[in-house]
Amino acid sequence: MVNTFLFLAYSVVWVIFVVYAWTLSRRHARLRKELEDLKARVSKPSKP
Amino acid sequence: MKKIFPPAVHLAVLAVWLIVALYLIFLYAPREATMGEVQRIFYIHFSSACTALLAYFFVFLGSMGYLWKRSRRADDFAYASAEVGFIFCSAVLVTGPLWAKPAWGIWWTWDARLTSTFILWLLYIAYLMLRSYVINPGRVEVLAAVVGVIGFVDAVIDYMAIRWWRTQHPQPVLGGGSGSGLDPRMWLTVFVTWGAFLCLFFYLVRQRMAMAEARRELAELRRELAA
Numbered sequence: 001m002v003n004t005f006l007f008l009a010y011s012v013v014w015v016i017f018v019v020y021a022w023t024l025s026r027r028h029a030r031l032r033k034e035l036e037d038l039k040a041r042v043s044k045p046s047k048p
Numbered sequence: 049m050k051k052i053f054p055p056a057v058h059l060a061v062l063a064v065w066l067i068v069a070l071y072l073i074f075l076y077a078p079r080e081a082t083m084g085e086v087q088r089i090f091y092i093h094f095s096s097a098c099t100a101l102l103a104y105f106f107v108f109l110g111s112m113g114y115l116w117k118r119s120r121r122a123d124d125f126a127y128a129s130a131e132v133g134f135i136f137c138s139a140v141l142v143t144g145p146l147w148a149k150p151a152w153g154i155w156w157t158w159d160a161r162l163t164s165t166f167i168l169w170l171l172y173i174a175y176l177m178l179r180s181y182v183i184n185p186g187r188v189e190v191l192a193a194v195v196g197v198i199g200f201v202d203a204v205i206d207y208m209a210i211r212w213w214r215t216q217h218p219q220p221v222l223g224g225g226s227g228s229g230l231d232p233r234m235w236l237t238v239f240v241t242w243g244a245f246l247c248l249f250f251y252l253v254r255q256r257m258a259m260a261e262a263r264r265e266l267a268e269l270r271r272e273l274a275a
Contacts (some may be wrong), residue, residue: 012142012143013142016139017135021255024259038269
């Protein structure tokens with residue numbers, strides 16, 4: 001029973017860290033993509 | 049910072065450090081005599097708690113920096129520290145009860161240390177909620193900085209609670225005076241684990257700050273396009 005607590009504590013903490021790191025990297029990647037798209041639109045010469 | 053210690057190198061160092069910490073926790077540190085295996089929760093509980101407290105100190109420093117110099121970088125640092133600090137504070141509130149139940153026989157008690165940690169967690173939420181409700185973009189940074197500075201009082205109370213009052217929570221292990229020591233192998237494990245958690249904290253903070261910078265650049269480009 002005691003080892004269940006140990007297992008739960010470590011599992012939950014790693015899940016918290018991994019999920020946060022993953023959402024952070026996804027948010028960052030989305031922003032970077034949006035930024036690149038916008039930069040491409042700005043630098044692209046407009047058609048007459 | 050990016051040139052001296054690129055994020056990829058930081059991540060590699062972090063991965064090695066975490067593996068070493070896990071090795072020390074489960075294979076090197078001795079089994080505690082009275083609590084047994086469950087005492088190994090202490091290593092992540094203590095490291096998360098120290099990191100969450102330090103994170104709030106960074107929120108305080110960043111907030112002071114913003115209020116004093118109106119420095120965007122200081123504000124970004126405070127915001128990033130609050131978001132990552134909240135994650136570490138949540139880890140404290142999860143590991144604490146999971147250790148308390150087998151050790152004390154109860155999940156939770158409203159003693160000074162536990163209550164002030166819970167309030168710290170609520171303060172993190174309050175700070176982050178305030179940041180997300182952008183009613184007046186110029187004003188939200190100031191309001192959040194004020195919360196960051198005032199909230200630091202609770203971080204100090206949280207740190208000092210087990211020194212000022214008799215609590216269910218154990219007396220301090222670090223800087224607690226004579227008789228509060230640990231086995232030298234446990235000390236090494238504590239410091240390596242805390243170091244790994246700090247490395248993780250700074251990795252997440254720099255990622256979060258890079259995101260804030262990208263968001264600002266995006267807003268500027270949008271303004272340019274609209275003009």
